Amino acid sequence: MNPIMQAPTIEYGTLAPMLLVFGAAVLGVLVEAFAPRYLRKVMQVPLTLVSLGGAFALVLVQVIMRGAPTEAVAMGAVAVDGPSLFIWGVILVLSFVCVLLVNDEGHFVASAAAVPGSADEEEAEAAGGAHTEIYPLLLFAVGGMMLFPAAHDLLTMFVGLEVMSLPLYLMCGLARRRRLLSQESSMKYFLLGAFSSAFFLYGTAMLYGYAGTVSLPGINKALAGGALLDPLLLIGFAMLGVGLLFKIGAAPFQAWKPDVYQGAPTPITALMASGTLVAAMGAVLRVFWVGLGNLDWNWRPVMWAVAALTMIVGAVLAITQTDIKRMLAYSSIAHAGFLLIGVMATFDKSQQNAGSLSAILFYLLVYSFTTVGAFAIVTMVRDPGGEAGHLSRWAGLGKRSPLLAGVFAFFLLAFAGIPLTSGFFGKYAVFAAALASGSESGDSLGGWMTGLVVLGVVASAVAAFFYVRVIVLMFFSEPAADGPSIAEPSMGTVAVIAVAALVTVGVGIFPQPMLDVAHQAAANLFIR
């Protein structure tokens, strides 16, 4: 040990996108503190959009000018490698798009502190306006989403996880309509999130006990030499897994998802369903492939069961849902299951692993864009009391608003993975990778992988049922006489839907450019 404390080196250039987002968030807090109320929104919106856009530009500059670094930065705490940069790019675009949704009037409560139904609330409503704190909160969450999958050691990862989650807990409770539901969802998310974070932290501690380090490659190195059946390792690993699987909503840790998705303001749901999932998937990949890469003969069978259960629970439970947001939540659970199939598609050769990784990255990209588009449409179909969540209210929408219903139908088909939509190629890529890994000689799962893919296809078929059911409802049912109104969309919402539809169609018809980008990002795998 060197007795003299040395200042850590921070590669500011490499970390610039993340630092920009965090910096803007801090600035946003200052704006909230010092700017007069009527100026806040005018200042916050450009600040948020410019910082997200700028961060995306920085990611692009980094990719084009320098390529991904091959060493972890910030004293080995953060790995800005190809997959990280890809995920950052996706998250930044998604959050930019979600800000456009957030920006729309009417989603957020005027005064979150007012008791629902009280005189305070009425007063705040009458005064107009909404919490502009939502913008810095969102930026902090996005910063966390960037740090989470890029963390190179477990403690940094935990910090990322919390920075991402805490603002989300708050934002979930800020819905303007159905405030009790919203506050309930916020509370549940917070309690369960804290619970799962504790598991994560506990697992980290156990792994430190086993490996003597929290660095992911360090743990992997310890695995290569040490005892593999050490209970310390296995329990630690299981606890870590609980924390991560909770975030992606894999069964049996999925219970929070429908409740939270339903209660949260829809723009925040869109951000959670896309950004959080992408970030958490990135973290799962990094932990399982880098930190526990040498243990894959052990975790893959367990993950097999988790993936299978997740797909079944997601697809089967979605069938009886009557709320559109809950249905999309279960659909998100099923998709998490499909993604887990990809996580298990590991090979002995790193080149083939790159193939699986690019398939997952591609899937994340196409799924998250379609999701944001779908939730954006949900924000537009409104009853007098807020969004028309109940599915029966969607009956006959195709007759009254054919364009909107048509685009929504298209998103649903993309979720179902119908050819000529992006969803088809996403699923195809992941399933193909899984099949290839199962047929690798000496694979510990072998034919089981084929079984899992078959299960995935069956789950897709079941899922297709409830997607198509909504389409049938929209186009072949008589519209209700007092049916919901279609909100006159703001430019922002139109832009969100247009971008999502464009990606879904574009990638569905010409997948190659995007596949190439994903391949390139995955080519060198993670930094080890």
Place this chain on the structure above:
Amino acid sequence: MESPVEIVQHTAGGVIGVSWLMIAFPLLGAAILLILGRKTDRWGHLLGVAMSLASFVVAVLAFVELLGLSAEQRRQAVHLYEFIPGMADMGLLIDPLSISFALLITGVGSLIHIYSIGYMSHDPDRRRFFSYLNLFVAAMLLLVLADNYVGLFIGWEGVGLASYLLIGFWQFKPSAAVAAKKAFVVNRVGDFGLLVGMFIMWSATGTFAFAELSEKAGSLSQPMVTAIGLLLLLGACGKSAQLPLQSWLLDAMEGPTPVSALIHAATMVTAGVYLVVRSGAFFFPEGSAQALAVAIVGAATLLAGAIIGCAKDDIKKGLAGSTMSQIGYMMLGAGLGPAGYAFAIGHLITHGFFKADMFLGAGSVMHGMNDEVDMRKYGALRKYMPITFVTFIIGYLAIIGFPLLSGYFTKDGIIETAVEHNQVLGWLAVIGAGITGFYMSRMIFMTFFGEKRWAEDAHPHESPTVMTVPLIVLSIGSIFLGGYLILSNRLMLWLAPAVGRPEELPTFHFASTPGLATLALVAVGAVYAWMKYGRAEVPAVQPRGSFLTTFARRDLYGDALNESLFMRPGQWLTRIAVFFDNRGIDGVVNGLAAGIGGTSGRLRRIQTGFARTYALSILIGAALLTGALLLVGNI
């Protein structure tokens, strides 16, 4: 005999290089009219005509350019783009055969487009009509211009689609909808033959291109060639309404009359003849089984069509029977090898003129008679529609083979060649010509001569100029075209680079034995028709007639045969399949769906809404995960 010359790749620019414009113009027209829909109602018909005319201009320019080339250079292949990688490239073949068809399709097609402006002027859907017509022209041109069977097949299906849409154009009439469906279904049989033929072709030679196929066909085994030839013939029978797939054509007359003229007389139904002539390599040598089959089908159909024509009171169905019969002549000619090709194509071209002339004439009559089609309710119309009358008479004289008119030369050419090659078939064709003399004369006498037998509200009048001008142009073609093409073998020499020709050029005999016999029989037929329908009174109600008449009226029981042999067993088959589907397959599927739904209903109760339950499930999950990992680790 002389073989066709080799196909050369087109390199220089010129009109041939952009000959795809021929297809693109009408296709663009159809797309604009269909996509913009009602917005184009006011000028849609003009756009349709303009696109067809533009295509005609390109065809003429390409024709002129082709004329300027030496005989060895007259088969120009124009490569367009790679279509199905490793299987077929899309390209056009501009040679004397295809350009002749292109001129006929765009020329006669344009005239019919113009005529339709007047004929459809009262129809609210005139714009849609023109979009389908344009679609047809585009598909038909692709059919004849493609340099490979894949392109040909796409055009083949395209014209089938256009034909379906146009027969059923007045879909509010159940009869029209049924007729359209029938045409479609019967054509499927033929299309299937063509497809299987193409499959065999591909597996045997590995190519669909005409250029390579003509080289490779020689090295195929004889049974293989025969199989391909017979399958192609089946395809041709479907599209050209030849026995045994003839039954759809008579019903197809439910479509608007310009459709009958364009698609079901002048162009589409001749696609089968084109297919046989274009696939000459598979019908070689003449006298082979498959070539003989073509000739026999032709001879049988020309008789069947003529007999059906004798018994029809519906003027359009009479003409449809006649079309069947005349295509039978073309098929007969095409079955005789290079010696007959020129006459078959010649008859196809002249028939395109005089039959379109007569169909449009019939349309003009109907236009003046409140869309009445029953000839028993016509009579004495010559004074009221003089232009229609004169042009119809010219078409009539041409089709019965009145000396020196178009049909005389081309039909006589087929008959004489047939008698030379095969006495039996040849003399059957002579008899067919005699019957033609009878039924066509019957039509003339019933329509234009005799007493008025009109319905009470009929006020016959001559049609507007936009309809009569095409009639006049077509009748001029019906007079002179045949002599021009056949005398001094102009057509044969022109087509020789594409289809080959016999070593010795035939000379046209004005007084050969079969020729004179034909003329005598036609005269007998015409006189008999005059005695029965010109001099005697025509009963306004159809008389019972002998069993032979009934036989002919019922289309030789073709429909009854199809119905009992195919339709009823087919219906039984579908019923059995539906039963099995309902009870067997659906039972399993529905049971499965109900099972999943039930599971879902039960499982959702776990979702209690209490955070403590969720936390418990996480705890249980964590325990399971740990347990599983420990277990797997210790196995």
